[in-house]
Amino acid sequence: MAELTPMKRQYNEIKEQHKDCLLFFRLGDFYEMFDEDAKIASKELDLALTTRDRSVSDPTLRTPMCGVPYHSSQAYIGKLIAKGYKVAICEQIEDPATAKGLVKRGVIRIVTPGTVTDAAMLEEGKSNYLCSIYYEPEEGKGGVAFCDISTGEFCVASYETDAVNHILNELGRFEPREVIMNKAAAETKRIPEFAAKRLHSMLEMGGKDYEFRDCSLRIRKQFDVQKLTEINMEGRPLAVCAAGALMKYLDETQKLDMGHIRSIEFLSEEKFMELDWATRRSLELTEAQRTGEKRGSLLWVLDKTRTPMGGRMLRSWIERPLLSPVAIKKRLSAVDELVKDNVTRGELIEAMRGIGDMQRLIGRVVYGTANGKDLVALAECARALPKLCELLKPFKSSALRQIAGMNQLEKIVMRVDWAICDDPPFSIREGGILRKGYSREVDRLRELRDNGAQAVAELEARERERTGIKKLKIGYNKVFGYYIDVPKSAGEVTLPEDYIRKQTLVSNERYFTQELKELENTLLNATDRIKQLEYEIFMEVCGKIAAFVGEVQDSADAVAQLDVLCSFAEVAVRNDYCMPEVDASGELIITEGRHPVVEQSVSDIMFVPNDTHLNGDTNRVAIVTGPNMAG
Template identity: 45%
Template structure:
């Protein structure tokens, strides 16, 4: 987006004033960004930028003399509230270049030196008051090649850097990664433009800023050099990136972009985390959405999501890690049990758990505070906040001295007390400093002797003058001697004419009046210079001391970052423990078996939303043998979808290392959870409900393995009855086949004819939602029972939804006619358990002989058959008929 227009292009630089000439030169170097130009206590915008910003932020558009016949359009914002205005522009998709004064205007000779200190983009915000404390603010770099993509995700507000390489050309894999991290800004290389499906997802779903970055920065050698320099290593082998060229090129391109926009603070990014899909449970975008892991489907709010239930963290670092933990379940049983051991120890020691919660409360966002300190934008209060957080670490560490499990012991070892840093801040910075350094009283009294002396002089000028006056009276013997001050001569010594003979020789006469003479001394001149310059000197000294302290703290970045990460881990585990105790959760048995056995399982979110109303628990028994597929039938609203999501969430909770809402649970680790729950038209791509559903099913069957868990709800309902039923059965048969898939599956359906598969396919079991019927009234019992049902109670459910009684009555009349075979379409519908005609029996989907007959006819090669082969086939077909 180029902001420069004819208004800027027509400016004759030679006619401009020196200040405006400086502005235009900088603006022309940053034409795709809004230029915030510092003038005194304001950031000003001129020409096209002023017109645009005044419109976007509803600011008054004024003008300024600039050397041209017409005044330059101008608008501005106060420097102390600039973050708010920048945030509003960033949300609208703009980028902002900040031009700062590099010297004190009062001391500058000629034009004040200015330069761009930073370019703010949606993915490079570091201001904690703008960002969501519970979410990362990622910028993503994508580098595509012939056979894969490299992706890098960085949150510069916390220093977190993640990188991976995806093999193949499956655009869905890239979409899933983008959906997981949800970056606010994306840069990419030229080859990425071929991924139209991903581009559509970015434009329509992520709605984030996306720009092509210079190809030279993605070039192999340039990218490798940037990576090696950034992380201070001699080879890619040290980072584990030696065989991942696209990942390296993606990372190098991102580092180059951050250097270009941030100018300073790149030392904040010290480590890179290499990850791949083999480390975590695969959760595609559809599964994250359907399971409502971090936000609800309808309102996109946290309340009503799994994150809402589990997040009882006390720190901002913990909140971000909790979200990442839920979105990245583990698949290593050993690591999962290591977490579970920690949660078990905390739940078993209520005093320890409560004390940790108390100590975590009040620990500020150390990660983002350190970013501001490293960037040099931290305020005095930011340092004080960090100091307060650091003071809580030693007692927190002391609480963990006697822990037994490996995970908590590891956290204990990584908690650096940081007493030296805390003491430095406590000794140097006031307890309640102002927000701005220029407001003074930032440095604590007693920290710097020179500063204390200047402060005393500024605060006790009268006392100092009085002491000089008393000393001079005693030295000269002139009792009427006075020390005074005026704006013309400054400080002076006044002596009456009767005492002029006692004036010392070193006095310098300055003014003669009718009754007295006024003198000055070298001491008074020195005092005057010190008094009049005291406030400026105080600010300069405080600024120097504050910068020294800030740099000293910044030098401890690695120690503080490591400690902040340990605090986040402890916060998440403690949150798991708190939720487990309050919700009466149980530790699951997690291993590498193929079992998912849950006794009296409960839906964690629904149970929380019920707020005291008893939740009806249910069991589940799945494995890759005789209980591989559970076909669940029952009416709408009875709880089929809740039950299936419940099983998925309990499995996921177990694999993030949390206790689960059940009486007991045995979870064999699954490598992925796939869901097909509900469907709707995708108007952006012109796809119907049925097409969306089939796309999702196709993706599941393509990507799932025998170790996956599938949640399939109402497959085939978007088309005609027989087509839908045929597709549903074919899907079940495909999943049941160990050679094709063999995944554990919960399959909800209204096609009650599918329940016959229990007698045909050994690994299929039927279940139904218990319903009690009284006349035309039904009561949902919410219990899952073995066996199938032959009624969907659709009309009864419609009545519950408020359909008018006339419609309900008429529906029952039509239904009765259809069931009796007297309706117009009677021959095309199922008979709800009653006898079928011969024709219907031949068309029945569950007629194995008919299906075999069709297949044999399709496979028969008539042209290649001998007369005997043709005769044998005819006998075989006749037998089947």
């Protein structure tokens, strides 16, 4: 076999460290794959398999390779992730112009099903969870953590008894795309089988990442606290171990700032109703049991949301029913007010139509993967908030009053309007992002780039006036660059001291000055300098906007709540629903009840309502028959 090139040796070294990933190795404008990775990518992405070893006579000894364009790589990565692969992104980590020898490369990120952030790979109305499970078999205890890194949502739970069943219920509720677990959890067989076969999750082993001391340190560092009590995690070692291992996995795979993960929610058994997998499927809460589609489910009936955040929150509310009558009444009071005010509800719904995915937009800003269009989209979202707050002023319910007090993010709108042009390009490295007037240096370079001849003519005029030589000219050729041409016909003249002789010809002398040299460098390098400077300034702008991550997330949460409440109100009006009386009596009384899904599914048949009376004593079971089941 032929001796390996330095580049191929570099590839092999990096691949050795990421054996479980397909390695996207950056070469110029392409990501290349070699050997077995190339064969897999060629098959899964329907790409041509090529080789650079055409001089090798034996085809079996040639190195197979295939590649995808850098600028369109996300689509290919998305396909591989959907097929269950992990992709390691290997980039140049030093400037090729200044590198000595082979350019250094390194893996900057590993994309997995549970760590996707690109909008094209995500379902707009559904969260994308990564899960971590910690289990202690001796006492049947365990903890679980869930994180959607695209939005920053982070939830944990712990169970002192019957942990396996509780964990299975949580897996059914969150449906994570990827699950990491300790050895004991994997050995239960029930947990990995349920995750892989029922949920089709990718499975990973967490190894030694579940040590309590290290996990506690990681959590306190991530959430910027000195003690676990500050985030309600003291005395919950099982949850700490699960959450800490999840953070370790994110650190190893993402290698970027996770500042948008700033709060942690503890899932209490007293706060939400826990439903097992079979019950969820039978109730058809978010998908029909026969088709697996949204149509035919409770979510299908109730979802009239206008924003991506609202769609995800509605799904979350359905999957995690509240247990507290007080909390339920708070929601109902808000819906009741919106039901009674058709005009304002319609204006609120209309105002929310143009609001994009604020949670994922600010996530990409903090993450460092946002582009100019993302910033403009975020500013457009923020621009709609003042009208929402104004429309909510007359309402009295506590939920709507809290929403009306959201931060309106005026500073983000001002910053983006000042810095970013109206229609920025998709790429952040090609220039054309900044608005005129934001950076004097960028404006100056653009002026030179677009009016270089004018700058040369102005310098020529100044030099003629300075020297008194009317026939002085500034010329250019590829060999010498820009030069000042002084004709010998000008006679004996005293030239300025900063004139440096460059070339002597029969009829003239050629000179240059430091000012001319600087202008030459500027003109020749203006475009490249503009691209680099705009990129640097754009990242600074992103940093300034990322500082508002907490405010954006809170406002996004407020908009999501309003969206869901308006959706409930809209459905209640359309379907003639009434507001229930909720208490802790343990008695269920429904008069002329109508099954919400069946009623919408049999619109061409007269629906017959039914009464229901159940309690925890004498009436525990009711068998409802008939053509529409009532509910």
